[in-house]
Amino acid sequence: MTQRTRKLIGTLGTAGFLVAYSLIAMAAGGQLVVGRGLLAELPFFAAAGLLWLPAVMAIIRWMSRPDAET
Secondary structure, rough: OHHHHHHHHHHHHHHHHHHHHHHHHHHHHHHOOOOOOOHHHHHHHHHHHHHHHHHHHHHHHHHHHOOOOO
């Protein structure tokens, strides 16, 4: 697979992942922590705001691999 194809797939996958992740995090936060005070909300949303990074970093690393030599 060429790098160009990987970048297309990775871009679409990243956008889809971020939409799904944000909706799930928002729903979980709304059910679990909203209304329980700042000491519950702040850590949850800080963690939820950072947990998407490892997955997207892995996708970006995969997209950036050079093409195989043929």
